[in-house]
Amino acid sequence: MAETSDFKAKPPEGIDAIGASSEGASLYQLIREDIIEGRLAANERLVVTDLARRHGTSTNPVREALQLLRGEGFVTLVPNRGARVRPIDQDFVRDIYEIGVLIEPALTRWFVNMATVEDIAELERIQGLIEENNFADTFRHSELDTAFHTVMYQKHYNRHAAELWWKHREVLRAVSRRFNFTLARRAAILSEHRELIAHVKAGNANEAAELIARHVEGSGRHILEHMRARNAARAG
Amino acid sequence: MAETSDFKAKPPEGIDAIGASSEGASLYQLIREDIIEGRLAANERLVVTDLARRHGTSTNPVREALQLLRGEGFVTLVPNRGARVRPIDQDFVRDIYEIGVLIEPALTRWFVNMATVEDIAELERIQGLIEENNFADTFRHSELDTAFHTVMYQKHYNRHAAELWWKHREVLRAVSRRFNFTLARRAAILSEHRELIAHVKAGNANEAAELIARHVEGSGRHILEHMRARNAARAG
DNA sequence: ATTGAATAAATCGTACATTGTTTAAAGAAG
């Protein structure tokens, strides 16, 4: 019933019901995307009047969007000196994937103990689509992969943890979109997902948690290596 | 040399260099305090014009402060319907202390491997003050206890994790300020701190991490039990 | 009692005034 196109990755239930003013909401999203997609350079100044002109609004919605982004950590503000893009650099990526390594195993452990037949079927269905796609369309892979993990975390009782995961996920997804998956990483992703499903079916919570720790660790390292390579290429 | 009064708990280095406008900054802090201290009821409406009048400013700084608070998760906003206080209830507390249980052991493990003689001396000094105070002044205990853990986490390379810890810590501190420590909890805190110092001295990272997990778990449960008791008292 | 229009209230966007910061040019000292 759920079809291919359903996989525009959406946040888990009850998360991030964006509530800025209508103008502000879109502004927030636009600026935020520009930051995590890398269209705005690290530490670039965000001049309120410029942004307002560019988006055809007055300054007030821009100011509110910037405060919102500051609260979420994507922008730094110095009094009377305005806002700057918080750099999404290697440190940033390392910080958040390391937090993922700590949190996701706990979320996974709970999921394994609570998973229904439908949950497992859904995992297998998505995994089927992932293997069918087989990294041909990397964007699609990213969406499917996110959907896979969302199935596991979306019902978790700890909404803070799930929300944190989602926020970090969005950043990592945006960053990794700039790179290609290595063959080794592709193989690891597929086998780890399959193994994970097996653990879920068997109810092996601890094994699943351990596996997810490795999975997240591997994903994080993969992204970091790509970033390092690109930085080296730029420097050289 | 550092004296008693030094222990107004301050955030670790490089964290939360508050950067709203001067008016906005104080507004942000005031509203935020009102929320986590419980002076503003759960789900209470935050009317911009009221807040502006009450604090003697115009509406714009208030709006920006609210967006900032929304970004940090203390306020919910619905377009065209304004802001409400996000309830800091048992779920909220459980969520964030559980995240602490996952993150703090990792921070601790790193600290144990990196601790200098000065770090350990500082821990012992603070622990001395904690035992000297012996919960006579509960506010002072709270400050000292926070300082104790800040020594461990402030130098950690993962600024995101440290920042997260600090944000959660502030909330838990505010909530627990409304309750008294049980005798059992007092004993546990003192002995766990002493044991922790011993582990740090011996370089037992794993034991220290395990201990911190128990420590945070115990602290969280303690707060939750108090909240439950009070809710029961209110209902009955 | 329920619906619907009138009224009140609050949010949201725009425009503007004020204050602080940055830049660049002119002048003084070496």
Next chain:
DNA sequence: CTTCTTTAAACAATGTACGATTTATTCAAT
């Protein structure tokens, strides 16, 4: 002539005021 200081003007952030739009409330009529 170069370098440093001073100063003024452009620039941008912050705060205020106000009108427009949306939502909530009241009260009358069926």
